[in-house]
Amino acid sequence: MGDEVKASKFIDNLKGKEPVFICTISNTMTAMVPGITVAGANPEMIKYTPPADVELVYHGECRCIPGVPATPDGKPTPAIITMSVLKRTEIPFFAVEAGCEVKPCAPHISLNIPDPGDNIQTGRAMDRTVVENGVESAKLIGKNFAELADYLVLGESLPGGTTTALGVLMGLGIDARGKVSSSMPKNPHEIKNRVVEEGMKAAGIQMGGLRDDPLGAIAILGDPMMVGVVGMALGAAPKVPVILAGGTQMAAVVALISRIKPNILGNVAIGTTKYIVEDRTSSIEWLIGQSADIPIFGADPGLGKSRKDGLRVFESGFVREGVGAGGATLTAMLKSEGEITTDIIRDEVEKNYEEVIESKLGKS
Amino acid sequence: MGDEVKASKFIDNLKGKEPVFICTISNTMTAMVPGITVAGANPEMIKYTPPADVELVYHGECRCIPGVPATPDGKPTPAIITMSVLKRTEIPFFAVEAGCEVKPCAPHISLNIPDPGDNIQTGRAMDRTVVENGVESAKLIGKNFAELADYLVLGESLPGGTTTALGVLMGLGIDARGKVSSSMPKNPHEIKNRVVEEGMKAAGIQMGGLRDDPLGAIAILGDPMMVGVVGMALGAAPKVPVILAGGTQMAAVVALISRIKPNILGNVAIGTTKYIVEDRTSSIEWLIGQSADIPIFGADPGLGKSRKDGLRVFESGFVREGVGAGGATLTAMLKSEGEITTDIIRDEVEKNYEEVIESKLGKS
Numbered sequence: 001m002g003d004e005v006k007a008s009k010f011i012d013n014l015k016g017k018e019p020v021f022i023c024t025i026s027n028t029m030t031a032m033v034p035g036i037t038v039a040g041a042n043p044e045m046i047k048y049t050p051p052a053d054v055e056l057v058y059h060g061e062c063r064c065i066p067g068v069p070a071t072p073d074g075k076p077t078p079a080i081i082t083m084s085v086l087k088r089t090e091i092p093f094f095a096v097e098a099g100c101e102v103k104p105c106a107p108h109i110s111l112n113i114p115d116p117g118d119n120i121q122t123g124r125a126m127d128r129t130v131v132e133n134g135v136e137s138a139k140l141i142g143k144n145f146a147e148l149a150d151y152l153v154l155g156e157s158l159p160g161g162t163t164t165a166l167g168v169l170m171g172l173g174i175d176a177r178g179k180v181s182s183s184m185p186k187n188p189h190e191i192k193n194r195v196v197e198e199g200m201k202a203a204g205i206q207m208g209g210l211r212d213d214p215l216g217a218i219a220i221l222g223d224p225m226m227v228g229v230v231g232m233a234l235g236a237a238p239k240v241p242v243i244l245a246g247g248t249q250m251a252a253v254v255a256l257i258s259r260i261k262p263n264i265l266g267n268v269a270i271g272t273t274k275y276i277v278e279d280r281t282s283s284i285e286w287l288i289g290q291s292a293d294i295p296i297f298g299a300d301p302g303l304g305k306s307r308k309d310g311l312r313v314f315e316s317g318f319v320r321e322g323v324g325a326g327g328a329t330l331t332a333m334l335k336s337e338g339e340i341t342t343d344i345i346r347d348e349v350e351k352n353y354e355e356v357i358e359s360k361l362g363k364s
Numbered sequence: 365m366g367d368e369v370k371a372s373k374f375i376d377n378l379k380g381k382e383p384v385f386i387c388t389i390s391n392t393m394t395a396m397v398p399g400i401t402v403a404g405a406n407p408e409m410i411k412y413t414p415p416a417d418v419e420l421v422y423h424g425e426c427r428c429i430p431g432v433p434a435t436p437d438g439k440p441t442p443a444i445i446t447m448s449v450l451k452r453t454e455i456p457f458f459a460v461e462a463g464c465e466v467k468p469c470a471p472h473i474s475l476n477i478p479d480p481g482d483n484i485q486t487g488r489a490m491d492r493t494v495v496e497n498g499v500e501s502a503k504l505i506g507k508n509f510a511e512l513a514d515y516l517v518l519g520e521s522l523p524g525g526t527t528t529a530l531g532v533l534m535g536l537g538i539d540a541r542g543k544v545s546s547s548m549p550k551n552p553h554e555i556k557n558r559v560v561e562e563g564m565k566a567a568g569i570q571m572g573g574l575r576d577d578p579l580g581a582i583a584i585l586g587d588p589m590m591v592g593v594v595g596m597a598l599g600a601a602p603k604v605p606v607i608l609a610g611g612t613q614m615a616a617v618v619a620l621i622s623r624i625k626p627n628i629l630g631n632v633a634i635g636t637t638k639y640i641v642e643d644r645t646s647s648i649e650w651l652i653g654q655s656a657d658i659p660i661f662g663a664d665p666g667l668g669k670s671r672k673d674g675l676r677v678f679e680s681g682f683v684r685e686g687v688g689a690g691g692a693t694l695t696a697m698l699k700s701e702g703e704i705t706t707d708i709i710r711d712e713v714e715k716n717y718e719e720v721i722e723s724k725l726g727k728s
Contacts, residue, residue: 018511018512020512058504090511091511092508092509092511092512093508094508097474103474103476105476105497106476106501106504107473107474107475107476107501107502107504107505108473108474109471109472109473109474110461110467110471110472110473110474111471112467112469112470112471133469137470137471138471140422140470140471141471144456144457144458145456145512147382147454147455147456148382148384148456148509148512148513149512
């Protein structure tokens with residue numbers, strides 16, 4: 001109940017205000033472990049998912065691949081949701097590129113992270129200096145956007161991101177096994193646990209061993225997306241509210257912030273989809289609760305009632321979240337002060353689904 | 365007189381409003397023609413000037429070089445002015461990287477322009493597709509910042525930029541020979557004219573031959589900075605005012621806009637230093653007047669009265685402008701509604717000159 005009061009206060013302050021939506025795109029080679037992700041039609045395509053997501057939001061079509069990013073059985077990227085709601089509500093959008101294998105054919109803010117994160121099974125995900133300089137750069141970006149916007153909404157696109165989140169949470173002392181989310185209805189917890197255990201073993205650390213070294217946790221078991229999102233939150237939240245727009249990956253971000261600058265967490269909330277909040281194969285509430293008492297909003301893009309099979313699946317445990325789809329939905333509702341409803345959002349997403357996905361299938 | 369009314373109206377609308385300052389950094393190999401620029405301690409250092417300028421503004425020190433960018437005889441980069449005034453007034457700052465040889469050790473927005481502009485003596489400065497895609501990307505950036513800020517201030521750092529400006533102006537049919545500015549008291553007009561003539565000859569065009577092909581003029585005789593600044597202005601000016609923060613290079617930008625979308629020029633002004641406006645070796649007023657009737661503001665950072673020899677030179681014909689120093693000065697005065705005066709700016713610049721430049725000299 002205390003939480004609900006806090007949450008509604010957080011939200012009331014943002015109604016009608018001017019947000020900026022910033023999506024950080026990254027790769028981690030951890031995504032190449034068989035069975036860990038379906039964020040790509042096949043393993044070769046995974047590296048194109050983050051840049052193609054940004055292209056879809058900016059241009060209304062992908063440029064580095066034909067069609068749109070999809071699972072092996074053709075379920076589309078949640079960027080279709082993000083694109084639809086941001087376009088409808090004219091929310092300004094920027095992409096932060098942090099260690100992508102393929103750069104987007106669209107403008108993007110570079111944090112000078114030259115390579116994707118390594119497979120965390122090695123226990124050496126990133127170079128420590130790259131992490132430190134990247135966080136410094138992202139802080140500057142967050143600080144400068146905080147001068148311009150009333151609040152920041154930080155999304156992400158990173159295939160394999162729940163496994164690196166598990167890694168960082170374990171390193172920081174939060175036993176997140178069985179709690180992180182997945183883009184599949186059958187959450188492959190065992191594979192994720194094994195990968196993280198191997199990474200910890202390779203690095204010679206135990207659970208909680210990186211409790212006092214958050215940037216070390218990123219360098220050993222994390223990914224470049226965390227560098228961008230943590231850095232921007234650190235730069236912006238001292239001045240304006242920050243919504244972390246993502247699923248259980250954001251639990252790692254919150255845990256990291258709680259070890260770096262906990263006092264800013266009063267200005268931070270989670271904005272995700274209701275598909276994540278209601279997911280029984282994971283527990284975002286428990287995960288966040290281990291680090292901080294911050295509001296968690298599960299927005300409903302209404303796709304459970306869609307006329308399109310390819311969109312209804314979001315409610316039945318596929319994809320669930322990504323590219324800040326939930327946070328974008330929430331932000332559209334806030335910016336429009338409720339004028340943009342679930343029904344309107346579903347209509348927009350369906351319209352774009354027809355234009356961007358179905359029309360291309362017809363042609364091919 | 366009509367102009368003065370228009371100018372004071374333009375300015376009055378911006379007082380106390382929230383700007384964003386965006387500096388586009390680029391290289392053109394044209395800068396390697398002997399005698400064309402002094403924007404680097406020696407020819408090898410020229411490529412470091414644009415990234416080092418951005419580093420100075422973001423970090424208060426350069427990272428890719430020791431010290432700061434300087435002329436061969438040690439006169440410092442005008443970025444020291446930009447850095448001082450933006451810091452003092454907390455104006456948000458972003459860098460756009462467009463064809464730099466060396467990327468800045470600081471966050472930057474990439475327009476996917478992989479290479480510096482070629483020497484325009486070849487008549488092939490840039491790939492046409494790169495120009496078109498770059499303008500499209502820059503438009504998106506301008507449009508999104510226009511949703512966030514009350515107005516945009518667009519600076520540049522590009523050694524050799526007055527020669528490429530001359531090239532584009534000639535291509536568009538404006539006989540700018542003897543009118544573009546220089547970073548030296550003795551303006552090397554003859555070298556610039558020869559370089560442009562050779563480029564036109566190599567491309568098989570005559571003066572005005574690119575009158576109806578502005579993007580072609582960039583591709584043949586221009587540089588990547590123009591891609592960024594023209595694109596951002598095209599994206600932003602339909603919604604908010606845009607101040608082009610630079611010297612005679614911006615005459616090429618205005619000429620290009622006047623051939624692409626002239627109706628937005630009512631929302632565009634030039635903000636430069638009084639050192640450019642009063643320069644007798646060039647004529648920004650005449651150059652701009654060939655394309656449009658827009659306000660030209662020459663702000664005074666007050667360095668003619670500085671205690672520092674290295675700063676007083678700005679008033680005696682050295683450097684004069686760059687990194688949007690004049691536009692930043694103007695913007696600081698506007699944002700503070702006159703509270704930030706010439707005296708305050710001179711004090712700030714002198715303080716930073718001592719900290720960043722003199723203290724390093726003492727140490728070495």
